[in-house]
Amino acid sequence: MGVEHLALASLFDVVPCIEVVDFRFGVMVGLPAPCLVADNGVNCALVVGEPLDLSTDDVIGLDALTVRLAVSGGDEPVAPVEATAAAALGHPLIALRTAAEIAISLGTPIRAGEVVSTGTCTGLQPVNAGMAITATVGEGQVAVDFA
Numbered sequence: 001m002g003v004e005h006l007a008l009a010s011l012f013d014v015v016p017c018i019e020v021v022d023f024r025f026g027v028m029v030g031l032p033a034p035c036l037v038a039d040n041g042v043n044c045a046l047v048v049g050e051p052l053d054l055s056t057d058d059v060i061g062l063d064a065l066t067v068r069l070a071v072s073g074g075d076e077p078v079a080p081v082e083a084t085a086a087a088a089l090g091h092p093l094i095a096l097r098t099a100a101e102i103a104i105s106l107g108t109p110i111r112a113g114e115v116v117s118t119g120t121c122t123g124l125q126p127v128n129a130g131m132a133i134t135a136t137v138g139e140g141q142v143a144v145d146f147a
Contacts, residue, residue, distance in 0.1 A: 012096065012116075013051035014062065016137035018144050019117055020045040021124065048115060049135075049142030058138075063091040065138045067121040073131040073146075085137075087121035095119055 022044040052058075058065075063086040071078035088095040095118035103110050110116060127133060127146050134143040 014054055014059075014092070014137070014140075015051050015115070016049040016135055016140040016142040017115070017117060018047040018133055018135050018142055019120065020047065020144065046115065046117060047142055047144045049137075049140050052138055052140045054138075059093070062093065066136075068136040069122040069125060070134045070136070071125060071127070071131055072134070074128055078125070081122040081125065083121045083123075085118075085121055088118040092118045 054062075063084060065085040066082065067085055067087075068080055068082045070080040085092050089098065096116055099116050099118070100110050122135075125133065129146055132143060132145045134141060
């Protein structure tokens, strides 16, 4: 990660989130998941937790931050998925910088207070009614219940 990415560190908070996806098509059309996500074709909601308290060293090491997705409820147990934040283009600051550059090129720069999702670190997890998802990002946690 270059110095130019670290310069972003004072401009953002790291917040654990769960993106709820639901594709807009009646049936899956055979496109790979990244194509559907990239055109915002499957976004439904973003469940946002509380900002993490990170030092500069923590920001530098964001790519090593552990991300864990746990599923409870449902008919069959689902094993938790664990990864690191490196799944976001190698480092979340790279994903943030890329999003900021694209927004600027489109004439809609990211404004203070806006939430930017840098993308999934654990992949998509199918859920059904009665299931609950808990995401643990470093020391932070966010949860959503699908009643």
